[in-house]
Amino acid sequence: MIDIKTKGVRDGDHWIISGEKCWITGGHYSDFLICTTRTSEKGLSHFIVDREEHGYESRNIEKIALNSQSTAQIFIAEARVPHTNMCGEEGIGLKNTVKEFEMARPHVGLLSIGLMRAALEETIAYATERKQFGKVIAAHQLVAAKIAEMATMLDASKLMCYRALSMIDMGIRCDLESSMAKWFATEAAVKVCRDAVQVHGGNGLTKEFNVERLAREAIVIPIPDGTTEIQKLIIARGLTGVSAFV
Ligand SMILES: Cc1cc2nc3c(=O)[nH]c(=O)nc-3n(C[C@H](O)[C@H](O)[C@H](O)COP(=O)(O)OP(=O)(O)OC[C@H]3O[C@@H](n4cnc5c(N)ncnc54)[C@H](O)[C@@H]3O)c2cc1C
Known part of the structure; x- marks a missing residue:
């Protein structure tokens, strides 16, 4: 099983998403994420998570090269994301x-x-x-x-x-x-x-x-x-x- 720990819990028309991502390309300067999220025991789904609207923090990771892009750690703490921000169907992530x-x-x-x-x-x-x-x-x-x-x-x-x-x-x-x-x-x-x-x-x-x-x-x-x-x-x-x- 893919070991994705970022988790989404359904709350009416929204999902409450929490977790941490590492090595995310462009993450430190991003306005939004396409976030792979565990939405059931076996199912993954993708969500668009907006930095301003739903809130997430980032930290740039210094690398030896490939510095034309940021590589970031992302922290998402109970972001309340509308169901309509799910990309594609639930569970096909x-x-x-x-x-x-x-x-x-x-x-x-x-x-x-x-x-x-x-x-x-x-x-x-x-x-x-x-x-x-x-x-x-x-x-x-x-x-x-x-x-x-x-x-x-x-x-x-x-x-x-x-x-x-x-x-x-x-x-x-x-x-x-x-x-x-x-x-x-x-x-x-x-x-x-x-x-x-x-x-x-x-x-x-x-x-x-x-x-x-x-x-x-x-x-x-x-x-x-x-x-x-x-x-x-x-x-x-x-x-x-x-x-x-x-
Ligand atoms: C510049 C950069 C940009 C990235 N961008 C993104 C991004 O945008 N989004 C994203 O989600 N991720 C991104 N990543 C993460 C990247 O996909 C992972 O770093 C990569 O998959 C390796 O995972 P890991 O770093 O956890 O190493 P590990 O999985 O810990 O692997 C360490 C070593 O063990 C080996 N290994 C692990 N498992 C096995 C196995 N079963 N059999 C044999 N060898 C094994 C690996 O090949 C590696 O040599 C990025 C990484 C970098 C460096």
């Missing part, structure tokens, strides 16, 4: 969440693709400029191999994300393809951005070169929207019909 993830995961993959593309461009520029042992470092075979691997991982990630997104466009369910794209592209970004730092040598560790930031950004993205480990469990369950979650 889990189904909706799974459907949302199918869409969100290849989009996180696209974020990885942006990071990898920047890392590759910076690496090619640096490796064709920096000289060691009498030639540009791109002419050393181990550096050349890194560049080839980076480009190939970027390309494979792109193809996997585009496949999942085109299936979504065509209205074809693609939970597996979406999970494959998410784990592969985000872990590829960690490796590619780390290799970009390596090719930059000492310079790669400084704030004077962009690759240190790319490496920090990359390390964040295998976590949201289901970690790499969870994606693998979803893929294996889809293939075998056997759940290895618990």
Whole structure:
């Protein structure tokens, strides 16, 4: 069972919602939440909870990267939310969440693709400029191999994300393809951005070169929207019909 503790209790035309959320994207600057709420022992429902009208508090969580967005802890204490703020039918929150993830995961993959593309461009520029042992470092075979691997991982990630997104466009369910794209592209970004730092040598560790930031950004993205480990469990369950979650 999904371990959602934020709870809603029906009170006439309203629901009284209480709980705490962690890691909520955009949460600290939000005017409203789409809040997954336990509305029965087995059922989850989504509500729009308005910061001003119904009241919730937030706290920004400082992260090592991905700071273009806030990631927040949210506190909801007995917010009185009208039943009309329920999104969709009562009790179908889990189904909706799974459907949302199918869409969100290849989009996180696209974020990885942006990071990898920047890392590759910076690496090619640096490796064709920096000289060691009498030639540009791109002419050393181990550096050349890194560049080839980076480009190939970027390309494979792109193809996997585009496949999942085109299936979504065509209205074809693609939970597996979406999970494959998410784990592969985000872990590829960690490796590619780390290799970009390596090719930059000492310079790669400084704030004077962009690759240190790319490496920090990359390390964040295998976590949201289901970690790499969870994606693998979803893929294996889809293939075998056997759940290895618990
Ligand atoms: C930047 C960012 C933005 C986010 N935005 C949102 C958001 O908007 N809304 C939202 O609801 N959440 C959001 N999250 C939360 C995110 O979905 C969770 O952080 C993520 O699912 C992991 O959960 P956790 O942090 O509790 O780690 P845990 O579940 O404690 O996992 C810790 C480690 O154990 C592993 N693990 C856990 N269970 C298993 C298992 N069964 N088998 C094998 N390994 C396992 C995990 O893979 C991980 O490596 C965000 C997180 C981040 C970092």
